[in-house]
Amino acid sequence: MSAYKNSVCFNEARRVAIFGGTHGNEMSGVTLVNLWVKNSAEIQRKGVETKPFIANPKAVEKCTRYVDTDLNRAFSPENLSAPGGDDLPYEVQRAQEINRIFGPKGSPEAYDVIFDLHNTTSNMGCTLILESSKDHFNLQMMNYIKKAITPASCLVLLNEHPLLKYSTSRSVAKHPVGLEVGPQPQGVLRSNIFEAMRVILKHALDFIELFNEGPVCNTLETLLAEMEYKFIGMEFPPCTVEVFWVSERIDYPRDANGNIIAMVHPNLQDCDWEPLNPGDPMFQTFDGKTIHYQGSGTVYPTFINEAAYYEKQQAFVTTRRETLVASAIRKA
Amino acid sequence: MEVDKVVCLPRLSRVAVCGGTHGNELSGVYLVRELLKEEKKAMEEEEEEEKPVSVVLVLSNPWAIQQCRRYVKTDLNRCFTHASLNGPLSDSAPYELIRSKELNTLLGPKGSPEAVDLVCDLHNTTANMGLCLIAYSDCDWICLHTFKHLQASTSNIPMRYIHFDVPKEESYSLDSVGKHGFAMEIGPQPHGVVRSNIYTAMKFGVQHMLDWVRFFNSGTIIEGGFVDVFTMVKHIDYPRDSETHNIIAAIHPQLQDRDFCLLHPEDPLFQTFSGETLRYKGKEPLYPFFINECAYYEKGIALSLARKRRVMIPAIRVQTEQEQQASEQGFGSEEEE
Numbered sequence: 228m229s230a231y232k233n234s235v236c237f238n239e240a241r242r243v244a245i246f247g248g249t250h251g252n253e254m255s256g257v258t259l260v261n262l263w264v265k266n267s268a269e270i271q272r273k274g275v276e277t278k279p280f281i282a283n284p285k286a287v288e289k290c291t292r293y294v295d296t297d298l299n300r301a302f303s304p305e306n307l308s309a310p311g312g313d314d315l316p317y318e319v320q321r322a323q324e325i326n327r328i329f330g331p332k333g334s335p336e337a338y339d340v341i342f343d344l345h346n347t348t349s350n351m352g353c354t355l356i357l358e359s360s361k362d363h364f365n366l367q368m369m370n371y372i373k374k375a376i377t378p379a380s381c382l383v384l385l386n387e388h389p390l391l392k393y394s395t396s397r398s399v400a401k402h403p404v405g406l407e408v409g410p411q412p413q414g415v416l417r418s419n420i421f422e423a424m425r426v427i428l429k430h431a432l433d434f435i436e437l438f439n440e441g442p443v444c445n446t447l448e449t450l451l452a453e454m455e456y457k458f459i460g461m462e463f464p465p466c467t468v469e470v471f472w473v474s475e476r477i478d479y480p481r482d483a484n485g486n487i488i489a490m491v492h493p494n495l496q497d498c499d500w501e502p503l504n505p506g507d508p509m510f511q512t513f514d515g516k517t518i519h520y521q522g523s524g525t526v527y528p529t530f531i532n533e534a535a536y537y538e539k540q541q542a543f544v545t546t547r548r549e550t551l552v553a554s555a556i557r558k559a
Numbered sequence: 560m561e562v563d564k565v566v567c568l569p570r571l572s573r574v575a576v577c578g579g580t581h582g583n584e585l586s587g588v589y590l591v592r593e594l595l596k597e598e599k600k601a602m603e604e605e606e607e608e609e610k611p612v613s614v615v616l617v618l619s620n621p622w623a624i625q626q627c628r629r630y631v632k633t634d635l636n637r638c639f640t641h642a643s644l645n646g647p648l649s650d651s652a653p654y655e656l657i658r659s660k661e662l663n664t665l666l667g668p669k670g671s672p673e674a675v676d677l678v679c680d681l682h683n684t685t686a687n688m689g690l691c692l693i694a695y696s697d698c699d700w701i702c703l704h705t706f707k708h709l710q711a712s713t714s715n716i717p718m719r720y721i722h723f724d725v726p727k728e729e730s731y732s733l734d735s736v737g738k739h740g741f742a743m744e745i746g747p748q749p750h751g752v753v754r755s756n757i758y759t760a761m762k763f764g765v766q767h768m769l770d771w772v773r774f775f776n777s778g779t780i781i782e783g784g785f786v787d788v789f790t791m792v793k794h795i796d797y798p799r800d801s802e803t804h805n806i807i808a809a810i811h812p813q814l815q816d817r818d819f820c821l822l823h824p825e826d827p828l829f830q831t832f833s834g835e836t837l838r839y840k841g842k843e844p845l846y847p848f849f850i851n852e853c854a855y856y857e858k859g860i861a862l863s864l865a866r867k868r869r870v871m872i873p874a875i876r877v878q879t880e881q882e883q884q885a886s887e888q889g890f891g892s893e894e895e896e
Contacts, residue, residue, distance in 0.1 A: 258809075258832065261805065262832050290856075290857075291628075348749040348751075348752050410749075411749075412685040412747075412749030412750060412752075412853050413749060413750060413751060413853070414685075414750070414853040414854075414856065415685050415749075415851055415853045415856075416806070416809045416810075416851075417809065417810070417815060417851065418809040418810060418811065418812050418815065418830050419812050419815070421809060421832075486592075487589075490589075490753050490754070490755040490758060491754075491755060492755060493755045493756050493759075496754060496755060496756070511755050513589055513590075513592075513593040513758070514593065514597075532752055532754070533752075534749055534750070534751035534752045535751070537627070537751065537752075538627075
């Protein structure tokens with residue numbers, strides 16, 4: 228029986244996957260998954276099968292983002308059902324294979340949770356990426372993680388935008404969780420970034436164990452006490468989660484031939500999550516002129532100057548700050 | 560006899576500025592494009608500026624630039640050895656080998672009197688190196704004076720002179736095609752990204768380099784002084800798994816971003832994935848640089864180490880026309896006393 232109105236029940240999360248190398252040059256995830264494939268002790272939790280998995284092995288081998296097409300955009304319904312086998316681009320074939328192993332997407336057989344590990348050249352710190360504002364399980368997980376790592380911070384980015392949302396590799400699971408840590412150049416492994424990602428995952432897996440089994444060990448009980456985290460009778464109380472909700476994609480200024488003619492302004496560079504007000508400097512042309520933000524209100528930019536997004540016509544995205552309410556949750 | 564000898568050197572009539580030798584090092588790519596635009600505009604407006612130096616602007620590796628990759632088949636900046644440039648070209652030669660010969664025709668031939676006087680090759684690094692001039696010589700007064708001038712012109716970005724002690728016959732990079740040359744390496748910047756502060760520093764570096772060349776050509780005596788030179792001693796690779804050859808440790812957080820901070824014996828070097836610290840076992844304190852440069856993982860380099868020493872550089876001036884003719888006719892060179 229629930230202590231709360233509108234408590235939501237979920238099945239136990241028994242099958243969990245951790246994807247590294249969805250982009251082959253984002254090194255923290257590749258390194259962590261390789262480590263855990265060799266020795267999975269660190270990611271074991273009571274009652275959970277946690278599978279570390281290299282999503283795009285060919286791209287990892289070449290240390291490139293992708294071989295034919297971006298795997299993290301490849302999981303559309305059209306791609307997943309496309310005939311053609313070997314003639315299909317490598318990543319489309321791979322998406323179909325991943326869908327067979329961890330899906331099928333949208334079915335009851337799909338994995339419960341997939342954590343998808345990414346790095347960015349943007350100064351985003353630790354960011355959890357949410358695909359639905361109504362996934363109370365994920366919202367509660369993100370709330371738990373944020374509390375567990377205090378005073379360090381971990382922000383939540385919500386991409387539910389009808390046009391800007393895309394078909395990620397993690398979307399195969401019932402509860403997709405993106406983890407983006409930066410700044411880190413592509414192809415480079417920075418130990419502080421690597422450790423930060425590792426810690427977030429530890430707490431995420433602790434949450435799942437807590438959800439399934441309750442506080443099964445002393446360390447978890449101690450941690451909950453330190454966090455002053457209320458957890459009574461196998462139920463997570465309602466909570467609020469601050470999210471940054473994706474609004475708009477802003478491209479670089481370009482000339483008539485499509486060439487970029489300006490760079491992210493030094494005042495905006497590295498200022499992910501800080502308010503950008505109308506009139507603030509946004510871009511600087513190669514000959515030194517400033518281009519200002521012309522929006523109607525204050526926005527919170529992120530993914531500022533991400534290397535991989537030059538070809539996707541994105542200098543940064545704007546977000547708005549919202550507070551979501553997560554219902555109480557417990558296992559069915 | 561003069562107390563302060565002035566070394567007389569030939570005029571620098573042609574300078575090459577090259578960007579995109581590595582196609583994903585974007586400051587140089589965008590800067591050369593911008594300079595090409597300015598040059599085109601100046602020609603259209605028929606600005607009759609005095610032209611004491613002719614500047615050749617080059618996008619070195621267009622195919623790699625188009626794909627935003629370091630290289631297509633092989634690293635262009637290792638293709639400029641004499642052996643490679645003069646060797647035969649098979650039908651199946653990699654793109655960069657073909658391109659290196661084109662560049663040698665355009666800017667060289669390397670080692671000949673027709674070669675451009677100075678090559679400035681623009682690069683970016685993921686390492687926290689500030690602005691570095693990288694040259695094969697610690698006694699090329701043109702390179703050293705250029706550096707001294709740059710250093711005196713601003714304190715906005717830390718600057719160092721790096722010396723790779725490679726004999727001329729074995730030099731392999733694009734900047735070795737000119738009579739004088741250096742790479743201008745600026746970081747930290749991720750590959751595939753242009754950071755405005757890094758671009759601006761590079762623009763500044765190129766402009767002041769060209770200003771110095773014009774100043775030199777004008778005939779003024781440029782007084783000597785001293786320059787701190789970092790001479791490369793050795794590289795250190797990542798610890799690797801003996802079977803898979805995959806790296807098993809990352810640059811230690813206390814070393815990360817500390818390029819040119821003296822590394823002492825027993826200082827932390829790497830942190831294994833199980834949290835163990837691996838320490839520097841060398842006997843001599845050395846200066847680390849190219850710490851965690853992305854492109855060097857495949858070359859087996861986690862960081863490079865250098866010795867620092869102070870080099871005295873003489874006063875120099877450009878040779879007069881008579882001096883230049885005399886030295887060309889071999890009546891005795893006044894270079895490098």
